[in-house]
Amino acid sequence: MPSDGSGRGSDDVQGAGFGGLLRRHRREAGLSQEGLAELAGLSVDAIAALERGRRRAPRAHTLRLLADALRLEDPDRSQLTSAARRETETSRPPMRQPPAPPNQLIGRTTELTATRRLLGQRITRLLTLTGPGGVGKTRLTIALANELTDSFPDGVCWVPLAALSDPAAVVPAVAASTGLHLVESTRLVEEIAEQIGRSHMLLVFDNCSHVVATVGQICAALLEYCPNLSVLASSRELLRVPGESVYVVPALALPHDEHQLESSAAVRLFVERAIARGYDPAGQIDQVARVVRRLEGMPLAIELAAARTNVMTIEELASELETSFGILAGGSRTASPRQQSMSGAIEWSHDLLTPAERDVFAQLSVFVGGWTLNAAATVMSGKASPGPLERAEALDLTGRLVDKSLIRVTRRRGMARYYMLAVIREFAADRLAGAGWTEEAARRHAQYYISLAEEAEGHLRGPNQTDWLERLDDELDNLRSAMAWALRTRSVSEALRLSGGLWLFCYLRGHYAEGSQWLERSLTLADSLPAKELGGLAPACAKANLGAGMLAFLQCEYDAATVRLETALVQYKEQDDAAGTALVLQRLGGVARERGDYSAAEDLHCESFDLFESLGDRSGMAWAHNHLGFVAWLRGDLEVGARRCRRARDTFRAIGDGEGLAWSLISLGAIAQYSGELVEAEDLLQESLALSQRLGYREGVAWSLNQLGIVERRRGLTERAVHLLDESLAEHRDLGDRWRSASVLEELAAVAQQRGRGDYAAFLLGAADGVREVIGAPVPEIEKPDYQATRAAIEESLERRAFRTAWSAGRAAPLAAVADGYPPPASSHNPNHTGRL
Structure with missing residues (x-):
């Protein structure tokens, strides 16, 4: 056959099998298999079988029919006959074909497209499908092998390895699958390579994990000697062969909503x-x-x-x-x-591990929700600060488990995190318990996360705030596990250090109730110790009392907050800790502010400012200015409030305190809103909202939405106001902030009245009044004019009895149910009335 100009000459033809040569001639003649079968007087199945190698050594009569139908000249006729003769002389059985799929493949369109492209377009010659046991590697391999049949002229050969137990049986299995006679030979791999030669074929190894080293050696040799060969392998472990491309088979897509x-x-x-x-x-x-x-x-x-x-x-x-x-x-x-x-699926992988890998696999089950290399090195070594050697060992062993699909890797924000699927983690935890290591691993785990919480605490206000908040977010499940261990084992020092180190995080991320529970249980443990044993824990106890008081205050438990904060105040003063004392005074000022005692609040914040100033603490001074400005605008002194909050804002920008900046913007936005400067208010509040959302600072989000809702209500855009206020109410309610929830309910009542829903407005005012009575917090001075105007308008629009009925229903409704809508009275004339604004 002459060269076609593509560089493919007689050597290629001589190396091609009969099936590949027949397919090439058919395509050059522009015939389909059906067309050739009709011209030659043969069945379509016969043509397909010859081309795919399922039928070899055709008879002379069949050869003549095919050559005539293809109108081959003498040279091409001779080459086709020679190819048939070569196959007749070898008289070997056909290659083993991929099995038929047992059922429909579900949800693997993306995976098939990606892997088919890699092999079908010859982007890689060796592709390994890897993943843990049970992820569907074999099922995907079967589907892919069947789809690639037409991409490889000389066929697809299936080599199943699951049933083999001896690595020495792999080469004979490959020989049998490729159709080579099994003979006693030390050159069996070379003979397989000679048989494949320059054939364009795909060799598929399924289930390689237990014989992965042998399969890797075979693949390396065959790929070197057979230039047109491609290999597809499914394995829980990588082959580690030069040129190997890896496709990690993912789990099936889960519903996101x-x-x-x-x-x-x-x-x-x-x-x-x-x-x-x-x-x-x-x-x-x-x-x-x-x-x-x-x-x-x-x-x-x-x-x-x-x-x-x-x-x-x-x-x-x-x-x-x-x-x-x-x-x-x-x-x-x-x-x-x-x-x-x-x-059984996991145990099979576990049995292939070395003893060192098994030990680490079990130890790593102590992590919940993933871990970092530093965390792994600490648990594995038992050292609080593992050195380079311990980190290197942790990296090596973790990498081995990743390669064997027992651990997965994610990469975010420049950091690798490792995790186990839940079903694998349960298996590993059973092995940890069986070895008697569970408690020791849990202790090491807790020690690492206590140190992390204490390190993070110092960065939660400042330029690195976002990074550290996100890091603690990533580790939240591990922090919860460490806290549970400390409480369960009654490890007082550890419980106090961890809960005290996390209270600011719990505040910023809105975990008020959970953080409160940790702190209260830790302090209860401390109370059970004899006084002489508490001496060394005094700083930790003071911090825990401060945190417990702050989180109780945020949930409007003012009495409980006052007890904890006053206890912390005594403890900090006994320790001569001016910074701690200033923080407690700041929190006590917050309690007084929400209870409407603005004079006491101002005195406490001024005292706090003086202490921070004596320490040269710019951040503390800025927070004192911000709180003083907050008190000022709540009592109606907008000019003083603006001056204080601008000073705080400028300092917060300079030192990079995102939380402080968000708060100063909220206060300035509220001041502008109450001053009638709605455009300026909206700009400031949108900035605070964006910043709070970026930080994940839920209280800032809730307050920004609240004030933006008031801006829209003042503009008469009630639909937009309802949307913003509803979102704000949901956030405040979820956080447990009943003081602000009451104010939002009163704003929603104003919107309802504007929209002609007097009965619902009365219901909302009643609900707000019920909340305020429970927590003992009055309407802030700045909000009283709007509140009184709303109530007067409602009372004017409703009969006295209707007002009292709706008001009483609101007072009796649980806060959690209020936003679900107030059902219409039985006398309503509107059958479609749902109670929504």
């Missing part, structure tokens, strides 16, 4: 497999979503869970999975043991 439930691949897989077991979960998709989220989209786990629907309701299944994955068993009888249960 309620609108994506039925379209989620994980949900669809569960539903299909449950129906196959005779149970249709229609109408229970929300519970199905709960199950697949708990299983993190792992296909094998989902299939095993769906199989349990023959004896359990989905609600029972979801509840059981919250506590244990032990029910994930009972897979197909024809499946290998490692595919019949999730435990």
Whole structure:
């Protein structure tokens, strides 16, 4: 066959198999398989079998029919005959084909597209599909191999390795799959390479993990000697061969929100497999979503869970999975043991680990929600400050577990984090308990996170605030676990240090109730110690009392807050700690402010300012200015408030305190709003809202929305006002801030009155009044004119009895239920009236 100008000459033809040569001639003739079959008088199946190598050594009569139909000249006729003769002489069995898919592949469109491109376009010659046991590597490999059949003229060869236990059996398995006669030979790999030669084919190794070293050696040799060969492998561990490309098979897509439930691949897989077991979960998709989220989209786990629907309701299944994955068993009888249960799937990987890898695998199960390299090195070494050698060892062993798909890696903000899937972590934790290491690992884990919390505390106000808040966000589950350990083991010092180190974080991120509980339980533990043992814990106790008082104040528990803060004040003074004393005075000033005692609040903040000034603490002085400005505008002195808050704002900008800057902007925005400067107010409040959202500072978000809602109400844009005020109320209510919730309810009442909803406005005012009575906080002076105008307008628009009825209903309604809407009175003439604004 002459060269076609592409550089492909007679050597290529001589090296090609009969099937590939026949396909090439057919395509050059512009014929389909059906067209060639019709011209040659053969079946389409016969043509397909010859081209794909399923049928070899065609008879002379068949060769003549094919050559005539293709109108081949003598040279091409001879080459086709020679290729057939070569295959006749070898008389070897055909290559093993990829198995037919057992069922429809669900939710792998993206994965198939990406991997098909890598191999089909020859971007890589060796592609390894990797991932933990049960993620669906083999199923994806089968689908990919079948889709690539037409991309490889000389066929796709399937080499199953799951059943092999001896690495020495791998090479004979490859030989058998490629159709080579099994002979006793020390050159078997070379013979396979000679047989493949220059063939354009795909060799597929499935389930390589337990013989990964041998498979890697074979692949390296074949890829070197066979220039047109491509290899696809599925393995829980990388082959580590030069040129290897790795595709980490992800779990199935989970539903992100309620609108994506039925379209989620994980949900669809569960539903299909449950129906196959005779149970249709229609109408229970929300519970199905709960199950697949708990299983993190792992296909094998989902299939095993769906199989349990023959004896359990989905609600029972979801509840059981919250506590244990032990029910994930009972897979197909024809499946290998490692595919019949999730435990079996993980155990198979575990058995392949070295002793050192097994120890680390178990120890790392102590982490919840992921970990960093430093955290791993601390737990593994038991040293509070692991050195380079300990870090290097942690990195090496973690890397090995990542390569073996037992650990996954995420990369965010320039830092790598590691995590285990929940079902794998449960298995590892069982191994940790079995080795008797659970308590020691938990102690090391807690020590690391106590140190982290204490280090972070110093950065939570200042230019690095955002970075440290996000770091603590990432570690929140680990911090909760460490706190639980300290409380469970009654480790008083550790509990006080951790809860005291985290109270500012809990404030900034809105975890008021949780932080309060940690602090109160830690202080209760401290109270149980003899006085002589508390001496060394005095600073920690003072800080814990300060934090407990602050978080109680934020939830409007003013009496409890006062007790804790006054205790902290005594303790700080006993320690001659001026900075601590100033902080407590600042918090006591906040309590007085919300209770409406503005004179006491101003005195406390002035005393706090003096202490900060004596220490040269610019941040503390700025906060004192901000609080004094806050008191000033709440009592109606807008000019003094503006002057104080501008000074605070300028300092906060200079020192990079995001929280302080947000607060000063809120106060200045409120002052502008009450001064009638609505454009200026909106600009300031939008800036504070954006900053608070960027910081994740929930109280700042809630206050900004509150004041923006008032701006829109003053403009007469009631629809927009309702939206902003509703969002603000939801935030304040979730935080537990009843003082501000009452003010937002009063603003919503003003909007309702403007929109002609007098009955609902009265209901809201009643609800606000009930809240204020419970917490003992009056309407702030600055808000009284609006409040009184709203109430007067409502009373004028309603009969006295209707007003009292609506008012009483509001006072009796729980705050959590108020925003759900006030139902219309039975006498309402509007049957479609829902109670919404």
